[in-house]
Amino acid sequence: MERSIVSRGKTVEQAIDRALTLLEASKQQVSIEIIDEENKGLLGFNVRPAVVKVTLMQESPDHAVTDETGRASSSVHPASLSNASEQESPGLTASRQQLSVLDAGQSPASAANTNPSSSKQKAASPVQDGQIWIEGGEMRVRIFPGGSLPKLDAFKSGDVLINGQPLLAGQTAEIGEFDHVEIALTEELREPLWQIQVEPKAMQASVHVEPGSHIRRYLLDTEPESRLMLRVGQRREILPIEPARIVEQLTMLGVVYGIDQEAIARACRASEPGEYIVARGTEPIPGVDGMFELRADTEAKKVQPKLRQDGTIDYRETREFPSVGEGDLIGVVRPAEPGQDGIDVFGRSVAAPPVRQVQILAGKDVTLSDDGLQAIAQRAGMPTQVKQGYHIKLSIVPKLMQSGDINLSTGNIHFLGDVEISGAVQDTMQVEAEGNIHIRGNINMANIVAGQSLIVNANVISSQVVVGQMYLFYGQIAPLLQSIAEQCELLKAAIRQVSSASAFKLDDMDEHGLAPLFKVLFQGRFRGMHEVLQRMVKLKEQYAQLPGDDWKRYYDELQRGFLTGESSHFRTADDLESFIRRTRYLYSVVVVPAMEQIFARLHHVQNSHVRCGGNLIIEKGCYNAHLFCEGHLQADGTLRGGTYHAVGGMTIQEAGSPGTGSTSLHVGAKSVIRAKKILAGTTIHVGERIHQFTKDMEHVVVRINSDNEFVWHGE
Amino acid sequence: MFSYRLQEQDGRMIVYCEGDIDIDAGDLIEEQLEPALQEQQQVVLNLEQVHFVDSSGIGLLIGLVQGLKEQERIVSLEHVQPEVMEVFELLQLDEILGKDVFS
Incomplete structure (x- = not known):
């Protein structure tokens, strides 16, 4: 450890000799710094002593570290800073202030040399107590002949060494003129930590920063007193990161595209830990897949159903089932629009998701234009499409017309296309069609399976109905x-x-x-x-x-x-x-x-099971029916008794049967029940939530919110 | 090749396993070890000498531990090698067997 002594004498030589004696050292072992040369004065006026600082040089290389930290803090005298290079070392470093102020204090004039604030000096009384203070971070003492010695209080055990002896917490020591005082001040150095991460898709690179800091501690200045309590101040400086190092690391990782210099600069200056996106790729812009647009549908809507002479309905003129005439345009293909490729932070091109063209395959009674974009009907009928991924097979489906009832004498019907029945379906009979079914009369104790949609203009009684099984x-x-x-x-x-x-x-x-x-x-x-x-x-x-x-x-x-x-x-x-x-x-x-969704439209349903793959429309009402549909249920009459499931929600006139709890309504979690009136005893299920009405309620609109709670509007 | 050694200690039955817990260990675990542990209230599987596992072996281990736990026996795995523990963690064995088995 380094020891320094500031010494005074009539001449420079005298001051050095005195210091060497005290240090028990020879001139070869010390470095000498002349702080002030003597002034012999003129005719005895203005006499000033010489002041030197003598520092004992390090003898053992083993102490190199202590030496450096010692030097780091030897800001004891501003003049010595010239050879005290600031050393930074990671972690906690302990520095010791070495002070040994030798001040004969014989005359006020000589004391004034070490104390620039000579105003304090003027207050000196003939017999003065010693004073101790901190000035500019260093300890100063002034001792007067006959006065008592100033006192120093320990501030933490072991942090203050007097002549090599630690001053324990709570202890007080008198500081004499030859005492050697060391004060340990810790400083903390935390190097900034940072790490670059490129997200797996390489669309952005970010740097995680834990800012570095340098905490320096120093002694706070005090007024000269007879007793000194050391107080320590600290300064925290952020150690910025060199932006070039981040750029260099990015380059090493191969990140070349979308580098945000401003974000890097922000990351480097960060005072709090954080994540900074320092490079961003450009996302590809997805294109639009091709699609097939049916034209026949919209045209058919304009005309009203028309009764034929034999009492059947002209299929082409019902608006619910699209139909085409011979030579009509069925629809057109809209080509796919390709997307735009993106680029990732490595500078690689990122392909936009592929767009797919639809391709029309001409099925039965369909021809395609030369470019394959237009489909034309070869005969009148119902255009159907079968999707196979992005291939659409279009064909015109034939239709079976049945006038009169289906009963034991006609037998069951199984047909590949559409079926239209002008009468009723009776007595355990079965009608099955891969296409649409239209029944004008009642369905009584029968079994109906429609591959596509179903229209029944009369009642469904004690029957099983499946619509759009697929x-x-x-x-x-x-x-x-x-x-x-x-x-x-x-x-x-x-x-x-x-x-x-x-x-x-x-x-x-x-x-x-x-x-x-x-x-x-x-x-x-x-x-x-x-x-x-x-x-x-x-x-x-x-x-x-x-x-x-x-x-x-x-x-x-x-x-x-x-x-x-x-x-x-x-x-x-x-x-x-x-x-x-x-x-x-x-x-x-x-x-x-x-546009391909199927539906069922029934007039009145009683004691029957109906399952429908699309929307379900009940023109009148239901009595003790069990309905299920994947789409939306619309009932323009009353649902009295039974269970009604509609994944896509329901809009109904009235539900419930007076005095019984036999009616329940079920919709999906994201759907809404709208009802003009719901009678007491009716149960509703929205998603997993259940509610039973204890009294009648009108104008009910109910759904559940994201917290799975009912949201009501009603009276 | 899998083998084990039983040793009773402070009322706990320690099963010192050695070798790979894999598909070939099936017979030994299901036909000998499982019956041997039927009467034990507290079983400790010491896996210090197990350095490799395969999915069949882990299946066997799950079967063994779950079987014992269903009979309200106390089972724990001890001294699992870090490499083997990595596999256990990836397969979330603590979720399957219960965290108490690994404490």
Whole structure:
């Protein structure tokens, strides 16, 4: 450790000799700094002593560190700063102030040399007590002959050393003229920490910054007193990051595009920890897929139904089912509009998601224009489209016209196209059509299955009605497929992750595929996916006839892949890839655009079950009926007794039966029930929320909000 | 090759497992170890000497621990190697078996 002594003498030589004696050192071991040369004065006036600072040089290199920190703080005398380079070292550094002020204090004049504020001097009384103070961060003492010695209070045990002895907390020491006082001041240096992260899609790079700081501590100045209590002040300086280092690191990572210099500058100057986006890619702009626009629909709406002479309705003139005449334009293809590619922070081009063209396949009685963009009907009938991904097969469906009733004498009807019946359907008879069905008369104790839409102009009594079976299936399976596709992506990532763990062996996959791993994952992270898979299987059991081979293959793959338990045909994460593709394809098939949605329109329903894949319109009312529809239910009469499910919400006149609680209304969580009147005893279900009316209520509009609470409007 | 050694200690049955817990350990775990632990109130599986696992082996481990826990026995895994623990964590074994098993 370094020791310094400030010494005074009549001449420079005298002052040095005196210091050397005190330090027990030779001239070779010290550095000498002449602070003030003596002034011999003129005729005895203005005599000033010489002042020197003698510093004992370091002897052992072992003490190098202490030496440096010692030097760092040896701002004891401003004059010594010239050779005291500020050293910064990480972490906590302890610096010790070394002070040893040698002041004979014999005459006021000599004391005044070390005390610039000579005004304090003037107050001196003949016999004065010693004074101690901090000035400019250093300790000063002045001792007068005959006066008492000034006192120093410890401020923390061990922080003050007097002649090498620690002054404990609570202790007080007298400081004499030859005492050597060291005060330890800590400083903290925290280097700024920062890290650059490029997000997986490389569309942005961010830097996380923990700002660095330098906390310096210094002694606060005090007035000269006989007793000194040390007080320490501190300054916190933010250590900024050099922006060039961040830019350099970005370059090293290969980030070249979308660099935000301003954000870098902000990050570098940050005083609080934070995340700064320092480079941003340009997202690709998705294009628009091609689509097929049906023209026949809008034209047909203009005309009113017209009775034929034989009492049947002219199909082409009912507005509900679109129809075309021979040579009519069925519709046009709107070409896809490609998107715009983006660019990521690595400067790589990011392809916009591909857009798909729709392609029309000409089916029965349909011809296409040369460019394939226009479809024309070859004969009158009902245009139907079958979607196969982005292929649309258009055909004109023939129609079976049945005048009179369907009964035991006519037999059941099974037809590939549309069916129109001018009379009633009676007595356990069955009418099944892949297209639309239009029945003018009553349906009594019968069974109706329409592949597309259904119109019944009279009553449905004690019957079973299914409308748009495929759409019912689609409506239920769509959310499951979406969930499977999402979960499979996560599953793929999880398999890759665990496969790369060093303690994980892959041997059993040769024999059993991923089945053992699925078994574990389905109990843990992917319990939800397992539930969805099981709901898929249950759904399949509900629909005995799946629409098409695609579904059969898909279900087969799903069952053998995930649910057989012992072994799976999926062996690697990559195997899931094609399964995910097929899942997404089927999802695109089942998400039916609104224009293709089917509907059922019935007059009055009693003691019957009706299931509809689209919207359901009841012209009059229902009595003890059980309705389910994927779309919206509109009833212009009363729903008295029974259960009414409408996923897409309902708008009704009146519901409930006086005095009984036998009527219940159900809509999806995002849907609304609107009713002119709901009678006491009626139960409503919105999503999972249930409410039973205790009194009649009019003009009811009810839904649930995002907190799953009922929101009411009504009287 | 998987093997184990049983040692009773302070009323707890310590199962010192050694080798890989994998598909080949199935017979030993299901036919010998499981029956051997039926009477024990408190079972500790010491996995210090287990350095590799596969998904079948983890399935066996889950079966063993769940079987014992269903009978309200106290089961815990101890001295799991960090590499093996990584696999357990990725598969969220603590969720499946209960966090108490890892304490």
